[in-house]
Amino acid sequence: MRVNCTVNGEPRQADGVWEGESLLYVLRERLGLPGAKNACEQGECGSCTVYLDGVAVCACLVAAGQAEGRDVRTVEAIGKEDALDRVQRAFLDAGAVQCGFCTPGLVVAVHDLLTRQPEPSDPDIREALAGNLCRCTGYEAIIAAVRLAASR
Ligand code: FES
Numbered sequence: 001m002r003v004n005c006t007v008n009g010e011p012r013q014a015d016g017v018w019e020g021e022s023l024l025y026v027l028r029e030r031l032g033l034p035g036a037k038n039a040c041e042q043g044e045c046g047s048c049t050v051y052l053d054g055v056a057v058c059a060c061l062v063a064a065g066q067a068e069g070r071d072v073r074t075v076e077a078i079g080k081e082d083a084l085d086r087v088q089r090a091f092l093d094a095g096a097v098q099c100g101f102c103t104p105g106l107v108v109a110v111h112d113l114l115t116r117q118p119e120p121s122d123p124d125i126r127e128a129l130a131g132n133l134c135r136c137t138g139y140e141a142i143i144a145a146v147r148l149a150a151s152r
């Protein structure tokens, strides 16, 4: 089947999509957007977090067909290499990136949190990021990064 949607502000089309394919697969393998990572494919790790119509979702749990006609925003649209978003800058400044595999999903999740809640408490931060797993950092640096981004 063919899927049409808006991705990062541009109309995009994917052909030959199988009914069981995920939005994550379409983004990574058909549209050349590898920012959202594929780790568990079961909605457990948050590494594939993207916005769908402005709501942060796990792209691995969204069937590609569900994205038809909708607005998708990926980490590629949050900041630019020479003009990082405050969340990305804070992750670097706080040393919240080690292997980096979890980072794109966390950046989207934190961006979403700070959009909804500009001054989150530590419990708010922990709750908002409960679905994003990181195997490297122990989370303290990530929470520090969120505080830093919020303060900016
Ligand atoms: S790859 Fe989607 S939640 Fe893990």
Ligand code: FES
Pocket (backbone or CB within 6 Å): 096, 097, 098, 099, 100, 101, 102, 103, 133, 134, 135, 136, 137
């Ligand atoms: S930095 Fe390696 S999984 Fe989070």
